[in-house]
Amino acid sequence: MVSTSMSKYKTSGYKGSCDYGKSDEREGRSCVRYKCGLLNTIQDVLRQRPNWVEVKDDGEWDFNWCDVGWLRENFGHTYMEEHVRINHFRNHYELTRKNLMVKNLKRYQKNLERDMGRVEASRCDFFPCTFALPSEYHLFVEEFNRSPGSTWIMKPVAKSQGKGIFLFRKLKDIMDWKKDGTRSEEQKDFAQVENYVAQRYIEKPYLINGRKFDLRVYVLVTSYVPLKAWLYRDGFARFSGTRFSLSSIDDKYMHLTNVSVQKTAPDYDPEKGCKWQMQQLRRYLTAKHGREMVETLFKEMDNIFVRSLQSVQKVIINDKHCFELYGYDILLDQNLKPWLIEVNASPSHTPSSQEDYEMKCRLLEDTLNVVDMEGRLTGKEKRVGGYDLMWNDGPVYREDVNLQTSGSLCFTANTHLGCVNDREKQLRRLLKPFPYQKKV
Ligand code: ADP
Numbered sequence: 001m002v003s004t005s006m007s008k009y010k011t012s013g014y015k016g017s018c019d020y021g022k023s024d025e026r027e028g029r030s031c032v033r034y035k036c037g038l039l040n041t042i043q044d045v046l047r048q049r050p051n052w053v054e055v056k057d058d059g060e061w062d063f064n065w066c067d068v069g070w071l072r073e074n075f076g077h078t079y080m081e082e083h084v085r086i087n088h089f090r091n092h093y094e095l096t097r098k099n100l101m102v103k104n105l106k107r108y109q110k111n112l113e114r115d116m117g118r119v120e121a122s123r124c125d126f127f128p129c130t131f132a133l134p135s136e137y138h139l140f141v142e143e144f145n146r147s148p149g150s151t152w153i154m155k156p157v158a159k160s161q162g163k164g165i166f167l168f169r170k171l172k173d174i175m176d177w178k179k180d181g182t183r184s185e186e187q188k189d190f191a192q193v194e195n196y197v198a199q200r201y202i203e204k205p206y207l208i209n210g211r212k213f214d215l216r217v218y219v220l221v222t223s224y225v226p227l228k229a230w231l232y233r234d235g236f237a238r239f240s241g242t243r244f245s246l247s248s249i250d251d252k253y254m255h256l257t258n259v260s261v262q263k264t265a266p267d268y269d270p271e272k273g274c275k276w277q278m279q280q281l282r283r284y285l286t287a288k289h290g291r292e293m294v295e296t297l298f299k300e301m302d303n304i305f306v307r308s309l310q311s312v313q314k315v316i317i318n319d320k321h322c323f324e325l326y327g328y329d330i331l332l333d334q335n336l337k338p339w340l341i342e343v344n345a346s347p348s349h350t351p352s353s354q355e356d357y358e359m360k361c362r363l364l365e366d367t368l369n370v371v372d373m374e375g376r377l378t379g380k381e382k383r384v385g386g387y388d389l390m391w392n393d394g395p396v397y398r399e400d401v402n403l404q405t406s407g408s409l410c411f412t413a414n415t416h417l418g419c420v421n422d423r424e425k426q427l428r429r430l431l432k433p434f435p436y437q438k439k440v
Contacts, residue, residue, distance in 0.1 A: 032373045037065065042349050068088060086323075087325065089317060092345045099195065102130040123307065126300070126338065153168075154196055155197050165252070165256060207334070212240045218325060218363055222370060234386055238274055240255070241265050241267060260348075301330060309391070329342040362385070366385035377430075
Protein backbone atom coordinates (compact mmCIF):
# COMPACT_ATOMS: atom_id res chain seq x y z
CA MET A 1 0.00 0.00 0.00
CA VAL A 2 1.18 3.50 -0.67
CA SER A 3 1.59 6.01 2.09
CA THR A 4 -1.42 8.19 2.65
CA SER A 5 0.54 11.11 4.00
CA MET A 6 1.96 14.01 2.00
CA SER A 7 -0.84 13.74 -0.43
CA LYS A 8 0.37 15.41 -3.58
CA TYR A 9 -2.25 13.89 -5.82
CA LYS A 10 -5.30 13.87 -3.63
CA THR A 11 -8.45 12.96 -5.46
CA SER A 12 -10.86 12.93 -2.58
CA GLY A 13 -14.00 15.02 -2.86
CA TYR A 14 -13.02 16.58 -6.15
CA LYS A 15 -15.96 18.49 -7.61
CA GLY A 16 -15.95 20.18 -10.94
CA SER A 17 -16.71 19.31 -14.50
CA CYS A 18 -16.22 15.66 -13.60
CA ASP A 19 -18.82 15.38 -10.94
CA TYR A 20 -19.20 12.12 -9.11
CA GLY A 21 -20.04 11.19 -5.57
CA LYS A 22 -17.44 10.22 -2.96
CA SER A 23 -18.95 6.86 -2.23
CA ASP A 24 -19.63 6.09 -5.83
CA GLU A 25 -16.20 4.91 -6.90
CA ARG A 26 -16.66 3.01 -10.14
CA GLU A 27 -20.19 3.54 -11.34
CA GLY A 28 -21.82 6.62 -12.70
CA ARG A 29 -18.65 8.68 -13.19
CA SER A 30 -19.10 11.05 -16.07
CA CYS A 31 -15.43 11.61 -16.83
CA VAL A 32 -11.99 10.26 -16.05
CA ARG A 33 -9.11 12.64 -15.36
CA TYR A 34 -5.91 11.19 -16.69
CA LYS A 35 -2.27 12.00 -16.60
CA CYS A 36 0.12 10.67 -19.24
CA GLY A 37 3.89 10.87 -19.10
CA LEU A 38 4.51 9.45 -22.57
CA LEU A 39 4.26 11.06 -25.96
CA ASN A 40 3.25 8.28 -28.29
CA THR A 41 0.43 5.88 -29.13
CA ILE A 42 -0.86 5.79 -25.57
CA GLN A 43 -1.33 9.55 -25.67
CA ASP A 44 -3.48 9.19 -28.83
CA VAL A 45 -5.55 6.40 -27.31
CA LEU A 46 -6.19 8.33 -24.11
CA ARG A 47 -7.14 11.47 -26.01
CA GLN A 48 -9.64 9.59 -28.13
CA ARG A 49 -11.30 7.84 -25.23
CA PRO A 50 -14.82 9.26 -24.80
CA ASN A 51 -15.02 11.56 -21.82
CA TRP A 52 -11.46 11.21 -20.59
CA VAL A 53 -9.86 14.53 -19.77
CA GLU A 54 -6.15 15.17 -19.60
CA VAL A 55 -4.71 16.90 -16.54
CA LYS A 56 -1.35 18.60 -16.64
CA ASP A 57 1.34 19.19 -14.04
CA ASP A 58 0.06 18.75 -10.50
CA GLY A 59 -3.60 18.42 -11.40
CA GLU A 60 -5.61 15.72 -9.66
CA TRP A 61 -6.00 12.50 -11.60
CA ASP A 62 -7.92 9.26 -11.56
CA PHE A 63 -5.69 7.42 -13.99
CA ASN A 64 -1.97 7.75 -14.60
CA TRP A 65 0.01 6.21 -17.45
CA CYS A 66 3.44 7.15 -16.17
CA ASP A 67 6.98 6.18 -17.00
CA VAL A 68 9.05 4.25 -14.48
CA GLY A 69 11.08 7.38 -13.65
CA TRP A 70 7.94 9.16 -12.47
CA LEU A 71 7.00 6.11 -10.45
CA ARG A 72 10.37 5.99 -8.71
CA GLU A 73 10.16 9.60 -7.64
CA ASN A 74 6.49 9.86 -6.73
CA PHE A 75 4.94 6.57 -5.75
CA GLY A 76 5.97 6.65 -2.11
CA HIS A 77 4.25 9.94 -1.40
CA THR A 78 1.17 9.80 -3.54
CA TYR A 79 -2.17 9.29 -1.89
CA MET A 80 -4.55 7.26 -4.01
CA GLU A 81 -8.25 6.91 -3.55
CA GLU A 82 -10.00 3.61 -4.06
CA HIS A 83 -10.86 4.07 -7.74
CA VAL A 84 -7.49 5.46 -8.86
CA ARG A 85 -5.32 3.37 -11.22
CA ILE A 86 -1.65 3.54 -12.24
CA ASN A 87 0.16 1.48 -14.87
CA HIS A 88 3.02 0.01 -12.83
CA PHE A 89 3.50 -1.95 -9.67
CA ARG A 90 5.90 -0.22 -7.37
CA ASN A 91 8.73 -2.77 -7.61
CA HIS A 92 7.99 -3.97 -11.15
CA TYR A 93 11.77 -4.29 -11.64
CA GLU A 94 11.75 -7.61 -9.76
CA LEU A 95 10.52 -9.11 -13.02
CA THR A 96 11.74 -6.59 -15.56
CA ARG A 97 15.39 -6.21 -14.66
CA LYS A 98 17.44 -8.98 -16.27
CA ASN A 99 19.37 -10.05 -13.15
CA LEU A 100 16.40 -9.89 -10.78
CA MET A 101 14.14 -11.84 -13.12
CA VAL A 102 16.65 -14.68 -13.20
CA LYS A 103 17.23 -14.52 -9.45
CA ASN A 104 13.49 -14.82 -8.81
CA LEU A 105 13.08 -17.61 -11.34
CA LYS A 106 15.96 -19.61 -9.86
CA ARG A 107 14.55 -19.29 -6.34
CA TYR A 108 11.06 -20.24 -7.53
CA GLN A 109 12.44 -23.28 -9.32
CA LYS A 110 14.41 -24.37 -6.27
CA ASN A 111 11.33 -24.10 -4.07
CA LEU A 112 9.30 -26.07 -6.58
CA GLU A 113 11.89 -28.83 -6.56
CA ARG A 114 11.84 -28.95 -2.77
CA ASP A 115 8.04 -28.96 -2.51
CA MET A 116 6.85 -30.73 -5.66
CA GLY A 117 9.85 -32.63 -7.01
CA ARG A 118 12.14 -32.55 -10.01
CA VAL A 119 9.56 -33.02 -12.74
CA GLU A 120 7.50 -30.05 -11.64
CA ALA A 121 10.64 -27.92 -11.24
CA SER A 122 11.71 -28.82 -14.78
CA ARG A 123 8.66 -26.89 -16.03
CA CYS A 124 10.79 -23.82 -15.28
CA ASP A 125 13.56 -24.80 -17.68
CA PHE A 126 12.64 -22.01 -20.05
CA PHE A 127 15.31 -19.42 -19.35
CA PRO A 128 18.88 -19.77 -20.63
CA CYS A 129 21.55 -20.44 -18.00
CA THR A 130 22.39 -16.99 -16.62
CA PHE A 131 24.79 -15.47 -14.08
CA ALA A 132 24.83 -12.02 -12.54
CA LEU A 133 28.20 -10.35 -12.89
CA PRO A 134 30.31 -9.53 -11.06
CA SER A 135 28.66 -11.23 -8.03
CA GLU A 136 28.40 -14.72 -9.58
CA TYR A 137 31.58 -14.52 -11.58
CA HIS A 138 33.12 -17.68 -10.11
CA LEU A 139 29.99 -19.76 -10.66
CA PHE A 140 29.89 -18.44 -14.19
CA VAL A 141 33.50 -19.45 -14.87
CA GLU A 142 32.81 -22.98 -13.60
CA GLU A 143 29.88 -23.34 -15.98
CA PHE A 144 31.77 -21.69 -18.80
CA ASN A 145 34.62 -24.19 -18.47
CA ARG A 146 32.21 -27.12 -18.61
CA SER A 147 31.38 -26.49 -22.27
CA PRO A 148 34.35 -25.00 -24.05
CA GLY A 149 33.66 -23.28 -27.35
CA SER A 150 30.04 -22.40 -26.63
CA THR A 151 28.73 -18.90 -27.18
CA TRP A 152 27.64 -16.54 -24.41
CA ILE A 153 25.93 -13.18 -24.48
CA MET A 154 26.74 -10.34 -22.11
CA LYS A 155 23.97 -7.86 -21.30
CA PRO A 156 23.85 -4.82 -19.04
CA VAL A 157 21.02 -5.40 -16.56
CA ALA A 158 19.35 -2.04 -16.66
CA LYS A 159 19.74 -1.04 -20.30
CA SER A 160 17.40 -1.80 -23.16
CA GLN A 161 17.15 -1.74 -26.95
CA GLY A 162 20.23 -3.91 -27.35
CA LYS A 163 22.56 -1.28 -25.86
CA GLY A 164 25.85 -2.56 -24.45
CA ILE A 165 25.22 -6.18 -25.53
CA PHE A 166 27.92 -8.37 -27.05
CA LEU A 167 28.64 -12.05 -27.69
CA PHE A 168 31.78 -13.92 -26.65
CA ARG A 169 33.38 -17.36 -26.64
CA LYS A 170 36.57 -16.84 -24.70
CA LEU A 171 36.95 -15.75 -21.10
CA LYS A 172 39.74 -13.48 -22.16
CA ASP A 173 37.18 -11.53 -24.19
CA ILE A 174 35.55 -10.30 -21.01
CA MET A 175 38.86 -9.95 -19.19
CA ASP A 176 40.27 -7.77 -21.93
CA TRP A 177 37.06 -5.95 -22.14
CA LYS A 178 37.02 -5.19 -18.39
CA LYS A 179 40.52 -3.76 -18.50
CA ASP A 180 40.89 -2.49 -22.01
CA GLY A 181 40.55 1.25 -22.12
CA THR A 182 40.70 1.25 -25.89
CA ARG A 183 37.33 -0.46 -26.24
CA SER A 184 34.16 1.38 -27.20
CA GLU A 185 32.38 3.66 -24.77
CA GLU A 186 29.58 1.11 -24.39
CA GLN A 187 31.95 -1.62 -23.33
CA LYS A 188 33.93 0.61 -21.01
CA ASP A 189 30.77 1.13 -19.02
CA PHE A 190 31.31 -2.31 -17.49
CA ALA A 191 34.10 -1.04 -15.27
CA GLN A 192 31.77 1.53 -13.73
CA VAL A 193 28.36 -0.11 -13.78
CA GLU A 194 29.48 -3.71 -13.32
CA ASN A 195 25.94 -5.00 -13.36
CA TYR A 196 25.72 -7.36 -16.24
CA VAL A 197 24.33 -10.79 -16.88
CA ALA A 198 26.28 -13.43 -18.76
CA GLN A 199 23.82 -15.75 -20.44
CA ARG A 200 24.13 -18.82 -22.61
CA TYR A 201 23.49 -17.79 -26.17
CA ILE A 202 20.75 -19.74 -27.99
CA GLU A 203 23.03 -21.02 -30.72
CA LYS A 204 20.38 -22.76 -32.80
CA PRO A 205 17.46 -20.38 -33.08
CA TYR A 206 14.46 -21.21 -35.22
CA LEU A 207 15.06 -19.52 -38.57
CA ILE A 208 12.63 -18.31 -41.20
CA ASN A 209 14.26 -17.54 -44.56
CA GLY A 210 17.58 -17.97 -42.78
CA ARG A 211 16.79 -15.18 -40.34
CA LYS A 212 16.53 -15.14 -36.58
CA PHE A 213 13.54 -13.54 -34.87
CA ASP A 214 12.07 -13.14 -31.43
CA LEU A 215 8.48 -12.72 -30.30
CA ARG A 216 6.88 -9.83 -28.47
CA VAL A 217 3.86 -10.92 -26.47
CA TYR A 218 1.71 -8.74 -24.22
CA VAL A 219 0.55 -9.85 -20.81
CA LEU A 220 -1.56 -7.65 -18.57
CA VAL A 221 -1.54 -8.20 -14.81
CA THR A 222 -4.40 -6.61 -12.90
CA SER A 223 -3.58 -8.18 -9.54
CA TYR A 224 -0.76 -10.20 -7.97
CA VAL A 225 -2.69 -11.41 -4.94
CA PRO A 226 -4.64 -13.24 -6.16
CA LEU A 227 -2.77 -13.45 -9.45
CA LYS A 228 -4.96 -12.27 -12.32
CA ALA A 229 -3.31 -12.15 -15.74
CA TRP A 230 -4.58 -11.56 -19.28
CA LEU A 231 -2.94 -12.55 -22.55
CA TYR A 232 -3.37 -10.40 -25.66
CA ARG A 233 -4.16 -12.17 -28.95
CA ASP A 234 -1.95 -9.90 -31.06
CA GLY A 235 1.79 -9.62 -30.86
CA PHE A 236 4.55 -9.87 -33.40
CA ALA A 237 7.82 -11.44 -34.45
CA ARG A 238 10.85 -9.17 -34.96
CA PHE A 239 13.28 -10.37 -37.59
CA SER A 240 16.92 -9.74 -38.08
CA GLY A 241 17.65 -8.37 -41.54
CA THR A 242 20.81 -10.47 -41.96
CA ARG A 243 21.01 -14.25 -42.48
CA PHE A 244 22.01 -16.03 -39.28
CA SER A 245 25.40 -17.61 -38.84
CA LEU A 246 27.57 -18.41 -35.84
CA SER A 247 30.74 -17.61 -37.72
CA SER A 248 30.52 -13.87 -37.11
CA ILE A 249 29.51 -13.19 -33.53
CA ASP A 250 30.28 -9.48 -33.72
CA ASP A 251 27.48 -8.58 -36.13
CA LYS A 252 24.70 -7.08 -34.02
CA TYR A 253 22.34 -6.90 -37.01
CA MET A 254 22.51 -10.67 -37.26
CA HIS A 255 22.21 -11.56 -33.58
CA LEU A 256 20.06 -8.87 -31.95
CA THR A 257 16.49 -8.71 -33.18
CA ASN A 258 15.50 -5.45 -31.45
CA VAL A 259 13.71 -3.13 -33.88
CA SER A 260 15.80 -0.25 -32.52
CA VAL A 261 18.93 -2.12 -33.65
CA GLN A 262 17.57 -3.35 -36.99
CA LYS A 263 16.36 0.12 -37.91
CA THR A 264 19.93 1.39 -37.96
CA ALA A 265 21.17 -1.31 -40.39
CA PRO A 266 22.48 0.25 -43.62
CA ASP A 267 20.11 -1.87 -45.75
CA TYR A 268 17.01 -1.49 -43.53
CA ASP A 269 13.90 -0.92 -45.62
CA PRO A 270 11.27 1.00 -43.61
CA GLU A 271 8.57 -0.03 -46.10
CA LYS A 272 9.21 -3.73 -45.53
CA GLY A 273 10.13 -3.31 -41.85
CA CYS A 274 11.20 -6.36 -39.89
CA LYS A 275 7.95 -7.57 -38.31
CA TRP A 276 5.37 -10.27 -38.79
CA GLN A 277 2.11 -10.13 -36.92
CA MET A 278 1.63 -13.07 -34.52
CA GLN A 279 -1.29 -14.38 -36.63
CA GLN A 280 1.00 -14.62 -39.66
CA LEU A 281 3.63 -16.46 -37.66
CA ARG A 282 1.11 -18.89 -36.20
CA ARG A 283 -0.25 -19.64 -39.69
CA TYR A 284 3.26 -20.15 -41.05
CA LEU A 285 4.24 -22.53 -38.26
CA THR A 286 0.96 -24.45 -38.49
CA ALA A 287 1.40 -24.94 -42.25
CA LYS A 288 4.94 -26.16 -41.69
CA HIS A 289 4.66 -28.29 -38.55
CA GLY A 290 0.97 -29.05 -38.11
CA ARG A 291 -1.57 -27.86 -35.58
CA GLU A 292 -0.56 -30.15 -32.76
CA MET A 293 3.05 -29.06 -32.62
CA VAL A 294 2.10 -25.41 -32.73
CA GLU A 295 -0.45 -25.86 -29.97
CA THR A 296 2.23 -27.46 -27.83
CA LEU A 297 4.49 -24.48 -28.53
CA PHE A 298 1.81 -21.98 -27.53
CA LYS A 299 1.00 -23.98 -24.40
CA GLU A 300 4.67 -23.86 -23.50
CA MET A 301 4.54 -20.11 -23.87
CA ASP A 302 1.51 -19.90 -21.56
CA ASN A 303 3.56 -21.87 -19.07
CA ILE A 304 6.34 -19.27 -19.32
CA PHE A 305 3.98 -16.35 -18.72
CA VAL A 306 2.26 -17.90 -15.72
CA ARG A 307 5.36 -19.32 -14.04
CA SER A 308 7.38 -16.15 -14.45
CA LEU A 309 4.57 -14.18 -12.81
CA GLN A 310 4.30 -16.74 -10.03
CA SER A 311 8.04 -16.45 -9.46
CA VAL A 312 7.58 -12.83 -8.34
CA GLN A 313 4.12 -13.14 -6.84
CA LYS A 314 5.39 -12.98 -3.28
CA VAL A 315 7.94 -10.30 -4.02
CA ILE A 316 5.90 -7.73 -5.91
CA ILE A 317 4.14 -5.30 -3.64
CA ASN A 318 0.54 -5.94 -4.51
CA ASP A 319 -1.59 -2.83 -4.68
CA LYS A 320 -5.14 -2.64 -5.94
CA HIS A 321 -4.38 0.66 -7.67
CA CYS A 322 -1.78 -0.92 -9.94
CA PHE A 323 -1.80 -2.84 -13.15
CA GLU A 324 1.07 -3.64 -15.47
CA LEU A 325 1.26 -4.26 -19.20
CA TYR A 326 4.33 -6.44 -19.72
CA GLY A 327 6.08 -6.99 -23.01
CA TYR A 328 7.52 -10.52 -23.05
CA ASP A 329 10.46 -11.33 -25.34
CA ILE A 330 10.49 -14.98 -26.36
CA LEU A 331 12.98 -16.71 -28.62
CA LEU A 332 12.24 -20.02 -30.36
CA ASP A 333 14.98 -22.54 -30.93
CA GLN A 334 15.18 -24.94 -33.84
CA ASN A 335 13.19 -27.55 -31.90
CA LEU A 336 10.36 -25.03 -31.45
CA LYS A 337 11.14 -24.70 -27.78
CA PRO A 338 10.33 -21.20 -26.49
CA TRP A 339 12.92 -19.44 -24.30
CA LEU A 340 12.22 -16.46 -22.07
CA ILE A 341 14.71 -13.72 -22.89
CA GLU A 342 13.30 -10.74 -21.08
CA VAL A 343 10.20 -9.06 -19.66
CA ASN A 344 9.73 -5.33 -20.29
CA ALA A 345 7.81 -3.01 -17.98
CA SER A 346 7.55 -0.32 -20.61
CA PRO A 347 7.14 -2.14 -23.90
CA SER A 348 7.61 0.32 -26.71
CA HIS A 349 4.40 1.83 -28.02
CA THR A 350 6.26 3.71 -30.71
CA PRO A 351 4.85 2.40 -33.99
CA SER A 352 7.11 1.20 -36.79
CA SER A 353 4.34 1.18 -39.44
CA GLN A 354 0.63 1.90 -39.87
CA GLU A 355 -0.20 -1.77 -39.15
CA ASP A 356 1.93 -1.66 -36.03
CA TYR A 357 0.25 1.57 -34.92
CA GLU A 358 -3.20 0.04 -35.32
CA MET A 359 -2.19 -3.05 -33.38
CA LYS A 360 -0.79 -0.96 -30.55
CA CYS A 361 -3.93 1.18 -30.46
CA ARG A 362 -6.08 -1.97 -30.17
CA LEU A 363 -3.84 -3.30 -27.42
CA LEU A 364 -3.94 -0.07 -25.42
CA GLU A 365 -7.68 0.46 -25.88
CA ASP A 366 -8.31 -3.05 -24.63
CA THR A 367 -5.94 -2.48 -21.71
CA LEU A 368 -8.14 0.45 -20.73
CA ASN A 369 -11.22 -1.71 -21.27
CA VAL A 370 -9.90 -4.34 -18.83
CA VAL A 371 -8.79 -1.74 -16.28
CA ASP A 372 -12.34 -0.44 -16.62
CA MET A 373 -12.25 3.03 -15.14
CA GLU A 374 -15.76 3.50 -16.53
CA GLY A 375 -17.19 0.64 -14.47
CA ARG A 376 -18.73 -1.17 -17.44
CA LEU A 377 -17.63 -4.71 -16.55
CA THR A 378 -18.97 -7.17 -14.01
CA GLY A 379 -15.50 -8.43 -13.01
CA LYS A 380 -16.41 -11.98 -14.09
CA GLU A 381 -15.39 -11.64 -17.75
CA LYS A 382 -13.06 -14.20 -19.28
CA ARG A 383 -12.53 -12.11 -22.35
CA VAL A 384 -12.40 -8.37 -22.96
CA GLY A 385 -11.70 -7.39 -26.59
CA GLY A 386 -8.39 -8.93 -27.60
CA TYR A 387 -7.54 -9.99 -24.04
CA ASP A 388 -8.24 -13.49 -22.76
CA LEU A 389 -8.12 -14.17 -19.05
CA MET A 390 -5.23 -16.61 -18.68
CA TRP A 391 -4.93 -16.98 -14.92
CA ASN A 392 -7.36 -16.08 -12.15
CA ASP A 393 -5.92 -17.49 -8.95
CA GLY A 394 -5.70 -20.70 -10.95
CA PRO A 395 -5.92 -21.75 -14.60
CA VAL A 396 -8.81 -20.42 -16.66
CA TYR A 397 -10.48 -22.78 -19.12
CA ARG A 398 -12.50 -22.11 -22.25
CA GLU A 399 -16.26 -22.33 -22.00
CA ASP A 400 -16.41 -25.00 -24.69
CA VAL A 401 -15.04 -27.91 -22.73
CA ASN A 402 -14.30 -30.71 -25.19
CA LEU A 403 -15.64 -34.13 -24.57
CA GLN A 404 -12.93 -36.45 -25.82
CA THR A 405 -13.69 -39.76 -27.44
CA SER A 406 -12.55 -41.54 -24.28
CA GLY A 407 -15.36 -39.80 -22.48
CA SER A 408 -13.08 -37.83 -20.19
CA LEU A 409 -13.32 -34.09 -20.01
CA CYS A 410 -10.55 -32.12 -21.66
CA PHE A 411 -9.98 -28.67 -20.29
CA THR A 412 -8.44 -26.26 -22.75
CA ALA A 413 -6.62 -23.14 -21.64
CA ASN A 414 -8.46 -19.90 -22.29
CA THR A 415 -5.66 -18.39 -24.40
CA HIS A 416 -5.66 -17.47 -28.08
CA LEU A 417 -2.28 -15.95 -28.86
CA GLY A 418 -1.93 -15.49 -32.61
CA CYS A 419 -5.59 -16.42 -33.24
CA VAL A 420 -8.27 -14.24 -34.80
CA ASN A 421 -8.76 -11.02 -32.88
CA ASP A 422 -12.42 -10.18 -33.52
CA ARG A 423 -12.35 -7.75 -30.66
CA GLU A 424 -14.82 -5.20 -31.97
CA LYS A 425 -17.60 -7.74 -32.30
CA GLN A 426 -16.86 -9.06 -28.83
CA LEU A 427 -16.72 -5.60 -27.29
CA ARG A 428 -20.06 -4.64 -28.84
CA ARG A 429 -21.64 -7.65 -27.15
CA LEU A 430 -19.84 -7.18 -23.87
CA LEU A 431 -19.75 -3.54 -22.99
CA LYS A 432 -22.41 -1.22 -21.88
CA PRO A 433 -22.07 2.10 -23.71
CA PHE A 434 -19.80 4.66 -22.11
CA PRO A 435 -21.72 6.27 -19.25
CA TYR A 436 -22.04 9.63 -20.98
CA GLN A 437 -23.35 7.96 -24.14
CA LYS A 438 -26.47 6.82 -22.31
CA LYS A 439 -27.50 10.42 -21.99
CA VAL A 440 -27.12 11.16 -25.69
P1 ADP B 1 17.48 -5.49 -24.43
O1 ADP B 1 16.77 -5.22 -23.15
O2 ADP B 1 18.67 -4.62 -24.61
O3 ADP B 1 16.56 -5.53 -25.62
P2 ADP B 1 17.46 -8.40 -24.57
O4 ADP B 1 17.77 -9.30 -23.45
O5 ADP B 1 16.03 -8.30 -24.97
O6 ADP B 1 18.08 -6.95 -24.25
O7 ADP B 1 18.32 -8.86 -25.82
C1 ADP B 1 18.32 -8.18 -27.04
C2 ADP B 1 18.26 -9.16 -28.19
O8 ADP B 1 19.40 -10.03 -28.15
C3 ADP B 1 17.06 -10.08 -28.13
O9 ADP B 1 15.95 -9.49 -28.74
C4 ADP B 1 17.57 -11.31 -28.88
O10 ADP B 1 17.44 -11.14 -30.27
C5 ADP B 1 19.04 -11.33 -28.53
N1 ADP B 1 19.31 -12.21 -27.37
C6 ADP B 1 19.28 -11.87 -26.07
N2 ADP B 1 19.59 -12.90 -25.26
C7 ADP B 1 19.79 -13.95 -26.09
C8 ADP B 1 20.15 -15.32 -25.87
N3 ADP B 1 20.37 -15.81 -24.64
N4 ADP B 1 20.30 -16.12 -26.96
C9 ADP B 1 20.10 -15.64 -28.20
N5 ADP B 1 19.76 -14.37 -28.47
C10 ADP B 1 19.62 -13.52 -27.43
